[in-house]
Amino acid sequence: MMVVLPPDVLTRVSEYCPEIVDFVKKILDNDFGYESNGSVYFDTAKFATSQKHAYGKLVPEAVGDMKALQEGEGDLSVSADQLSEKRSQNDFALWKASKPGEPSWDSPWGKGRPGWHIECSAMAGSILGESMDIHGGGFDLRFPHHDNELAQSEAYFENDHWVRYFLHTGHLTIAGCKMSKSLKNFITIKDALAKNTARQLRLAFLMHSWKDTLDYSSNTMESAVHYEKFLNEFFLNVKDILRAPCDITGQFEKWEAAEMELNESFYERKAAVHAALCDNVDTRSTMEEMRALVTQSNTYIASRKSSKLQPNRMLMKSIALYLTDMLKTFGAIEGTEPIGFPVGGDGHHVDMETTVMPYLKVLSDFRESVRKIAREQNVTEVLQLCDVVRNDTLPELGVRLEDHEGLPTVVKLVDKETLLRERNEKKKMEDEKKNKKEEAAKKKLEQELAKLAKMKISPCDMFRSETDKYSSFDETGFPTHDVEGKDLSKGQTKKLRKLHEAQEKLHQEYLQTNQNGC
Numbered sequence: 001m002m003v004v005l006p007p008d009v010l011t012r013v014s015e016y017c018p019e020i021v022d023f024v025k026k027i028l029d030n031d032f033g034y035e036s037n038g039s040v041y042f043d044t045a046k047f048a049t050s051q052k053h054a055y056g057k058l059v060p061e062a063v064g065d066m067k068a069l070q071e072g073e074g075d076l077s078v079s080a081d082q083l084s085e086k087r088s089q090n091d092f093a094l095w096k097a098s099k100p101g102e103p104s105w106d107s108p109w110g111k112g113r114p115g116w117h118i119e120c121s122a123m124a125g126s127i128l129g130e131s132m133d134i135h136g137g138g139f140d141l142r143f144p145h146h147d148n149e150l151a152q153s154e155a156y157f158e159n160d161h162w163v164r165y166f167l168h169t170g171h172l173t174i175a176g177c178k179m180s181k182s183l184k185n186f187i188t189i190k191d192a193l194a195k196n197t198a199r200q201l202r203l204a205f206l207m208h209s210w211k212d213t214l215d216y217s218s219n220t221m222e223s224a225v226h227y228e229k230f231l232n233e234f235f236l237n238v239k240d241i242l243r244a245p246c247d248i249t250g251q252f253e254k255w256e257a258a259e260m261e262l263n264e265s266f267y268e269r270k271a272a273v274h275a276a277l278c279d280n281v282d283t284r285s286t287m288e289e290m291r292a293l294v295t296q297s298n299t300y301i302a303s304r305k306s307s308k309l310q311p312n313r314m315l316m317k318s319i320a321l322y323l324t325d326m327l328k329t330f331g332a333i334e335g336t337e338p339i340g341f342p343v344g345g346d347g348h349h350v351d352m353e354t355t356v357m358p359y360l361k362v363l364s365d366f367r368e369s370v371r372k373i374a375r376e377q378n379v380t381e382v383l384q385l386c387d388v389v390r391n392d393t394l395p396e397l398g399v400r401l402e403d404h405e406g407l408p409t410v411v412k413l414v415d416k417e418t419l420l421r422e423r424n425e426k427k428k429m430e431d432e433k434k435n436k437k438e439e440a441a442k443k444k445l446e447q448e449l450a451k452l453a454k455m456k457i458s459p460c461d462m463f464r465s466e467t468d469k470y471s472s473f474d475e476t477g478f479p480t481h482d483v484e485g486k487d488l489s490k491g492q493t494k495k496l497r498k499l500h501e502a503q504e505k506l507h508q509e510y511l512q513t514n515q516n517g518c
Helices: 017-029 044-049 066-073 080-085 118-128 139-157 189-195 198-206 218-243 257-278 283-306 313-329 352-376 380-397 416-456 490-514
Strands: 033-036 039-042 092-097 112-114 132-138 163-169 172-174 214-216 399-404 407-413 470-473 479-482
Touching (some): 017 039, 017 139, 044 139, 066 139, 092 139, 118 139, 139 163, 189 198, 198 283, 214 218, 218 283, 218 352, 257 283, 257 313, 283 313, 352 380, 352 399, 380 399, 380 416, 416 490
Parallel strands (some): 172 214
Antiparallel strands (some): 039 092, 399 407, 470 479
16 A cells, blocks of 8 residues: 655654744844733844845735734734734734643743744754755645744744745645535545545546645546556556567567657657646646557557557557656555556565466466367357356456457456456446346337227227216217317317327227227
8 A cells, every 4th residue: 555655753842842932032132023021023024124034925915914814823913912012913923921721831931832833943943954945835824824934934044045945735625615524524534545545546636736726526536546547457458568479570670650650759748747847746737648648559559459460569668667657756656566556456566467477378378269169169158158257257366358359368467356346337337238128128018018008999989988078979989078068169179080080090900900890
């Protein structure tokens, strides 16, 4: 199973209070903070006007926005009593005097607790020093949290490069809604892994931009599952091509126009992938370029096989190796298998292809010979047994056989769970098709019986049973008066006459078919 690599350092704020106090002290010593009623605030105006500093680097337009401050810091920053202690509404707490009953630690300014931003700066600074290359966080933390964190850290270290790059990730929503316990749409990683594999989750993330909102839904995961299957089928086909018998001369394959075209596209796709990753780690575009490369490769393979020609081994291998390396870079493939997804699950260290494929090839060739003899001698029982081996026995062992008319049987190693799921889906589709066919036959029979029952009715009897509509009839059973005893209108009579004539024709057809009289 794929895992997210653990961090090198884990920290608790409660263990870093001495470092936080020292951090605040130095900011005061550097004249970028002030004490007020036992609290210490950062002086944003003084910092912004200093020669080598700037405040609000990440979201300058949000500086002074009370709504943004309220969303980011709540009452800690914008309540009336807090505003009265500060020189400016933009100033933020480095150290906050604790109220009775609140958690507190000793400090030179009395009992208090760290401000919201200072804890991050003190812990990161104590581990990484005066600067770091990359700082991550959610998109909503840009202001005020990261802007304030940046300002206080540069005030402490007296530099202007505490963070070189910020990566602000988009939010994760559930079926279009923010994940929330109150909405009862809270999903844990454990819950997600019960529905999909780690690779499928990782592919879903890769198929979206890291900086945009990602909606976790059945549609999102279905797209990831289809993408995984799409790639896996390509890898399996390439492995089959590479296993095909080939002597030393067969390794030297002339490149025709089709190979030249695919190879040119291959290099263009690789360049596009490189450009996408250089452009703010655009994995979404990268995955689409990889999809397009596989689609074009599949078209090439199909065209060669339809002409009974072997696809170019070296070209197919180069493309498959490249795609595998990219997926390994993204953490979507683990293990040492050179091409495709590991057989038997991630982290499977046995080279299943090399170990079992020779035996499976012998079995496949033997089965194909048996099928050929059975077809020639019309022994259906043997053909059925061969189908059982393909459809029932081998999938339980993680082996898929694909029979193609006029071509050798293709042997593929696939995860047992995938094959069993495919078999169940196929059976479900066959059952649905069978049920639809039976329903259609049943409906047709009901229609035929209904028609037969209608044909049996003599035209002289067809209206006599409708006593709720008519009260008098002529000698042929045709109604002459309605239920109230009134003469039928010309329009009614004309309409009923058409029905009467149609029934007469239908009844005559019945009598002729059954050779009966009235």
